[in-house]
Amino acid sequence: MTGPRPTGYAARHSTLPGMAAIPFTEGLFTWPADEPRLIGSRCPVCGVTTFPVQTSCPGCPSREMEEVLLETHGTLWTFTTQEFRPKEPYKGPEDPERDWQRYGVGYIELGDAVRVESRLTVSDPTKLHIGMEMELRIVPFGTDGEGNALVNFAFAPAGIEH
Numbered sequence: 325m326t327g328p329r330p331t332g333y334a335a336r337h338s339t340l341p342g343m344a345a346i347p348f349t350e351g352l353f354t355w356p357a358d359e360p361r362l363i364g365s366r367c368p369v370c371g372v373t374t375f376p377v378q379t380s381c382p383g384c385p386s387r388e389m390e391e392v393l394l395e396t397h398g399t400l401w402t403f404t405t406q407e408f409r410p411k412e413p414y415k416g417p418e419d420p421e422r423d424w425q426r427y428g429v430g431y432i433e434l435g436d437a438v439r440v441e442s443r444l445t446v447s448d449p450t451k452l453h454i455g456m457e458m459e460l461r462i463v464p465f466g467t468d469g470e471g472n473a474l475v476n477f478a479f480a481p482a483g484i485e486h
């Protein structure tokens with residue numbers, strides 16, 4: 325993979341030293357970025373915010389959605405743990421035959437704007453509680469068919485370095 329060397333957050337969270345990792349899918353979060361943000365949309369007519377970006381409003385008949393960058397901190401609204409490998413067409417970072425590990429998944433409430441479903445960086449339910457402060461992280465998410473390192477977004481308990 326070629327291109328400019330990452331700096332700031334992207335350099336600290338790259339899975340390959342000196343190389344930029346790429347998002348597992350485009351349009352979900354800003355990357356590379358010193359301060360990554362999720363990309364959502366907001367309806368200028370009724371104010372509904374969505375994630376991911378939508379072309380029409382789920383709250384009214386408007387088709388005039390505007391792209392917005394969402395908050396990086398929020399509150400854990402609810403959570404669970406994924407204890408088994410999801411059925412196909414699941415595409416995760418792990419090799420299903422060698423290194424499946426349970427993971428946390430939850431809804432993060434970002435201000436009054438939107439609740440985002442996300443992987444959590446913590447899978448131990450005793451270390452999570454509803455209402456705790458969470459912060460956006462960009463985490464390794466395996467490799468693509470060409471061997472490029474992929475990244476995805478997740479939320480971590482605020483103030484905990486992973």
